[in-house]
Amino acid sequence: MISTHVEFYQGTKGSLFRIIRTPEHVLAHLLCIAPLFEQANQTRHHITRSAINGYHQGLQTIVYDHYGTGDSGGELVEANLSLWQQDIQRQIEEIKANSAKAIYLSLPLSAVLLLSDEMLSLVDGLILLQPDFNGKRFVQQFKRLALAAKLTQADKKNPTEMNGQENLEIAGYTIDKKLLEQLAGQNLSQLTSFNVDCYWFEWLAKTDELSPGRLKQQQALANKANKLIVQQVAAVKFWQATELQLSAEFLAQEQIAFSQLLSHSAAIS
Amino acid sequence: MTSAPFTDKTNEQKSGQTTAQLIKLLIAIIPNYEESFWHVDTELFGAIAEFDSMTLVTLIGEIEESFDISLDDDDISAENFASVASLTELVLERS
Numbered sequence: 001m002i003s004t005h006v007e008f009y010q011g012t013k014g015s016l017f018r019i020i021r022t023p024e025h026v027l028a029h030l031l032c033i034a035p036l037f038e039q040a041n042q043t044r045h046h047i048t049r050s051a052i053n054g055y056h057q058g059l060q061t062i063v064y065d066h067y068g069t070g071d072s073g074g075e076l077v078e079a080n081l082s083l084w085q086q087d088i089q090r091q092i093e094e095i096k097a098n099s100a101k102a103i104y105l106s107l108p109l110s111a112v113l114l115l116s117d118e119m120l121s122l123v124d125g126l127i128l129l130q131p132d133f134n135g136k137r138f139v140q141q142f143k144r145l146a147l148a149a150k151l152t153q154a155d156k157k158n159p160t161e162m163n164g165q166e167n168l169e170i171a172g173y174t175i176d177k178k179l180l181e182q183l184a185g186q187n188l189s190q191l192t193s194f195n196v197d198c199y200w201f202e203w204l205a206k207t208d209e210l211s212p213g214r215l216k217q218q219q220a221l222a223n224k225a226n227k228l229i230v231q232q233v234a235a236v237k238f239w240q241a242t243e244l245q246l247s248a249e250f251l252a253q254e255q256i257a258f259s260q261l262l263s264h265s266a267a268i269s
Numbered sequence: 270m271t272s273a274p275f276t277d278k279t280n281e282q283k284s285g286q287t288t289a290q291l292i293k294l295l296i297a298i299i300p301n302y303e304e305s306f307w308h309v310d311t312e313l314f315g316a317i318a319e320f321d322s323m324t325l326v327t328l329i330g331e332i333e334e335s336f337d338i339s340l341d342d343d344d345i346s347a348e349n350f351a352s353v354a355s356l357t358e359l360v361l362e363r364s
Binding site: 141145149151152171212237241245 | 297
């Protein structure tokens with residue numbers, strides 16, 4: 001039976017819902033950072049699966065909801081980038097204060113927009129799932145949801161203008177405009193210290209070539225990170241599919257990455 | 270003039286390749302249809318239940334990435350996303 005502890009952790013501004021799976025012998029820690037908005041729902045089932053797999057390999061895994069999202073306290077409209085980053089940092093610092101074992105972050109999709117140099121200086125490795133470091137593009141795509149929704153709605157009210165000047169309502173999310181501005185300002189060039197083990201999982205069919213945009217991002221990170229390993233996942237992008245899908249190919253590759261990280265951390269300690 | 274038929278054939282090939290690539294993207298995003306369902310005349314917006322705003326925006330992202338093009342917000346219209354054919358036309362215009 002999996003040792004699971006569910007709690008409300010005191011974050012920077014309010015309580016954060018967390019699920020912690022602790023193996024009998026903890027070899028390292030894995031903090032799973034949820035991606036933003038709808039991507040959190042699209043990846044939740046996979047994050048849970050990864051956390052369970054990690055647990056079986058000796059990783060203490062922590063899955064939590066950002067402030068104002070999921071089962072955590074607060075309202076999304078009260079959230080900002082700095083607050084979400086502080087919540088991550090606080091958790092990393094707490095793990096570090098109680099354990100000498102390695103700490104890894106799992107960052108799917110837009111979760112990488114929350115990364116900071118401070119976090120990178122505290123952890124030992126990253127697992128990146130189809131990361132998109134281009135905050136401007138992420139926000140553009142998110143705002144397009146409002147435009148697309150207009151096509152499907154009977155009323156032609158502009159969804160982005162429903163809540164006055166300061167807040168936006170997009171796809172059912174009420175958000176402070178400033179949060180989107182902060183996210184749009186995030187990009188890889190702001191991060192300087194990538195001196196950690198870094199696994200980048202890129203979803204790409206065997207017969208396809210990497211798009212110029214993705215290639216550019218990979219090269220930019222390769223220039224910063226001296227321990228970058230790019231793994232190609234030749235499978236359907238499970239988070240995009242209109243029906244729930246598990247990517248067995250990815251999970252198998254991720255388990256190998258967990259093993260490699262753990263053997264690396266064991267060699268160092 | 271002997272180059273016109275050659276140009277027509279090239280354009281036809283390009284259009285066919287674009288359609289094939291679009292269908293590949295659509296199958297990945299909406300996997301619950303047989304491959305034979307997808308062809309140049311397959312209707313999308315308003316015809317397929319799964320083709321909601323989320324799917325539409327996902328598709329836009331994939332199109333931009335796959336074809337290395339940028340779509341304008343004005344391109345997000347029922348007309349452009351009416352069918353695989355109209356989408357092919359849009360991609361070719363922006364390429």
